[in-house]
Amino acid sequence: MTNGSSAEHFERAKAVLRGETYKTSDLGVRKVLGFVFSFDGSNSWITRDALELRWVGENRRRRHKYFLDLAPGVVWDVMSRMGVSEILRPTVGYLAPDRAQLHPLVGDKEDHVAWVAPSEDQIQIMVRPLAGRSPPKAMPVPDSGPWTLPDPLPPWAPADPVYLELTNGLECQRCGRIGESYRELSDGYLVCGSCGCSFRP
Ligand SMILES: [Zn+2]
Numbered sequence: 041m042t043n044g045s046s047a048e049h050f051e052r053a054k055a056v057l058r059g060e061t062y063k064t065s066d067l068g069v070r071k072v073l074g075f076v077f078s079f080d081g082s083n084s085w086i087t088r089d090a091l092e093l094r095w096v097g098e099n100r101r102r103r104h105k106y107f108l109d110l111a112p113g114v115v116w117d118v119m120s121r122m123g124v125s126e127i128l129r130p131t132v133g134y135l136a137p138d139r140a141q142l143h144p145l146v147g148d149k150e151d152h153v154a155w156v157a158p159s160e161d162q163i164q165i166m167v168r169p170l171a172g173r174s175p176p177k178a179m180p181v182p183d184s185g186p187w188t189l190p191d192p193l194p195p196w197a198p199a200d201p202v203y204l205e206l207t208n209g210l211e212c213q214r215c216g217r218i219g220e221s222y223r224e225l226s227d228g229y230l231v232c233g234s235c236g237c238s239f240r241p
């Protein structure tokens with residue numbers, strides 16, 4: 041799912057990583073941050089197409105997609121919690137709640153650590169519980185020791201559903217229900233959770 045200015049939002053998120061100032065109070069960003077900082081942690085991928093998020097945990101195999109306009113705000117808040125003004129290479133740091141820019145709508149009750157790994161085509165954000173360790177000051181991701189990149193999540197099965205999340209809602213073209221979450225088929229059609237019909241947005 042893309043919209044006309046996806047590339048622009050992706051470039052903006054990369055500019056925030058390079059230290060460009062940014063500010064938002066967007067409700068959608070606060071919603072997504074609640075998922076990013078969920079209890080067991082999450083992996084998020086920001087690309088030119090979408091912001092995709094997957095929770096850590098065996099029974100949370102859904103993949104959620106969000107529009108890219110939320111990405112710069114997510115990067116901005118994560119960097120602020122880490123206490124850094126730029127991230128040019130993979131960086132790990134404690135997410136200090138007292139440095140937060142935004143108050144997520146849900147979650148955000150646990151101490152977390154984030155790894156932010158930027159590349160040309162992707163910004164990956166991995167969040168895990170601090171779990172009794174002493175919080176790391178932001179630093180380049182080391183090759184060894186407790187702050188190396190977290191274990192990768194299990195691979196996707198082809199049938200694992202993808203859900204497109206619309207923080208401002210979208211009207212089903214068949215039944216008219218305003219939904220915030222639609223299952224997205226591989227051809228881009230969306231399935232309404234209310235009437236079961238699919239339509240092209
Ligand atoms: Zn419907």
